Amino acid sequence: MSPGRVLLHIGLPKTGTTYLQQVVWGNRDRLASDGILLPGFGHREHLWAALDLQERPRLAKRHRDAPGSWDRLVAQAREQSRDVLLTHEFFCGASAEQAARAIEAFPDSEVHLVVTARDAASVVSAGWQESVKNGGTVDLDAVLAGRSAGGPEFSMRTWDLAGVLERWTPGLPSERVHVLVMPGSGQPHDLHWRHFAEVLGVDPDAYDLPTDAVNPALGIVQIEMLRQVNAHLPSYSARDRGVWIRGYLAEDLLAGQPRERGAMPAEHLGRFAELDRTAIDLVRERGFHVLGDLSALAPERSGSTGGREPGTVSAAELVESAARLVADVLADVRASTGDVPPRSSGTS
Known part of the structure; x- marks a missing residue:
């Protein structure tokens, strides 16, 4: 038996992933009744699976059950005939070989990639802040000089949209790659969820949404x-x-x-504007399915200044x-x- 669709939501970090994950995990039974399985015991196992896929050598220090998480989720998914959703922003740190292995784990299923996105300067600034909230001591200047803020998940490997798409998409038809642009502050608060629900194929109004601030800055x-x-x-x-x-x-x-609110040092904005242009060009050239305003990734439209x-x-x-x-x-x-x-x- 194999699932019909496998939806791999791989991040990027700091693009509304926590909010979306709270919605789906908080409505797990509703999602199941709509024909979509969230395998595993909870959000943490998807985090472990993302790191396990990347063969992190110290994974057992997180928990004795963390090693083998990826294979366990795959095995559980393969027992289903309904759709399956795997979601964690650390998946986007996978190498091209690891990404291909993830997709090839479901040879008889229709694999879809879901990538949430925002402008690069905002992702990097927020990602650095997230590293500090997780105990990091590296300052932003050092990160901008190329130093990791605390492991691969807090580095340009996971913050560069074009790089992530290049590694994850070679084996997928363009219509199965969904880029969801994070809505701006003036847009409806539930728009990100509505876009995500459209990809899932569920009624967004049938799901309870978080009322408290999610992952506050x-x-x-x-x-x-x-x-x-x-x-x-x-x-x-x-x-x-x-x-x-x-x-x-x-x-x-x-x-x-x-x-x-913090801001990216002005002297680095040109560098991130170039990353944004590269990502936008790649998405347009490959014809990926876009939900939201792709031009919002352009530097003149971002609030990172x-x-x-x-x-x-x-x-x-x-x-x-x-x-x-x-x-x-x-x-x-x-x-x-x-x-x-x-x-x-x-x-x-």
């Missing part, structure tokens, strides 16, 4: 402050980084501070942000431990 002061805090933290497991740095420090506390550059953050601003953070952490420690701090000698 930090202000430029807060992300720089967190980057410096990370340098003083002990080594955390991937799970603990997600819970304590990304979840607690970044999204629970720092995201609540007054924020100013707004906001402040990281180098403009002052020491006084960092101190103010740190003071707010310490006050919030102290309140939480007091609320959770009672009258005696966890490291207190017990004196009054």
Whole structure:
């Protein structure tokens, strides 16, 4: 038995993937009733599968069950006659050989590639911020000079739309490659989902959508402050980084501070504009199926020039942000431990 369609949603990172994944995982039963299987036990197994496909040598450190995740999802998918959806933004980091192997894993199925996209400067800026939220200490200047922000998933390998398409699409007919342009701030909040639902072939109005902010961005002061805090933290497991740095420090506390949007340093905008033009030309030349306004990827249409550059953050601003953070952490420690701090000698 083989699935009818296999829909591989491979990212890119920071293109609304978390939002789309929350919709499908939150409506898994509804998706199944519409004839689409999400294999595996949850979002984390799709993350593992993306890294397993890429043969990451330290995958077992994430979890003892992480190695073999790709083969498990493929085996489960092959037991189906209905459509199958695999979704994680780390899939886009696969090499051309690994991408071909993923597609060839379903020889009797109609494989579709779903790629969510936005302009390169915004992807890189947001991707660097995401690396800091996950415990990274590399500054944006170093990333722009070619240094990885924290592994292949936080590098130009996953942020370059044209490069990803070149690696993933040689074995696919153009009509099975779907490029979904991330909507702008002035467009309907559910437009990205509606485009995704169109590719899936489901009624978008039949699905419950998240009401809370998904993966909130930090202000430029807060992300720089967190980057410096990370340098003083002990080594955390991937799970603990997600819970304590990304979840607690970044999204629970720092995201609540007054924020100013960050911006790509102006001297690098020309380089990213060229990446955008290359990607747009490739999509048009190959005749891929586009949902959304492809011209929104063009530099003159992006918002990546707004906001402040990281180098403009002052020491006084960092101190103010740190003071707010310490006050919030102290309140939480007091609320959770009672009258005696966890490291207190017990004196009054």
